[in-house]
Amino acid sequence: YVTDIDKKRVNIIVDKYNCTPIDSDKILNEEVDIYAPCALGATVNKTTIPELNCQIIAGAANNVLENPLKDSESLVKRNILYAPDYVINAGGLINVANELEGYDKEKAFSQAENIYHTSMAIFKRAKKESITTNQAAVLQAEDRIKKISSLKSFYLPYKKTFKIRND
Secondary structure: OEOOOOHHHHHHHHHHHOOOEOOHHHHHHOOOOEEOOOOOOOOEOOOOHHHOOOOEEOOOOOOOEOOHHHHHHHHHHOOOEEOOHHHHOHHHHHHHHHHHHOOOHHHHHHHHHHHHHHHHHHHHHHHHHOOOHHHHHHHHHHHHHHHHHOOOOOOOOOOOOOOOOOO
């Protein structure tokens, strides 16, 4: 199936790949392997999760989950694997970071290829620790920052609340 808010784009893909078009508001109910929201964020939420009929959510949209904590827990209960958007979309950030350092195409591509391995590590950690993939992704990031912090002196651990003093 293919859907998009732009029907011209849908028709191009249908003609090119011989796939079935479907209205955007009906895709959630269709039995699909992967639901890939690639434009609008927050399409996975407390209203849409019960309607989902997929095994995996992996989309390019930013903020796929409306409420990352609650929605990721709801997906686990439904046995739907969520690939955190900020993990699988890291290619753009990798490319920008490489541009700032003096662009090296080989290095950028090599780093982008590691997104797969990072994703798999997150999925394995989530399963092993019985946590959501969203939680596992955050822990992976924090672990990496802690490792880097031993080399850099500016790391400050995440604090849920802080106060700004006006001294």
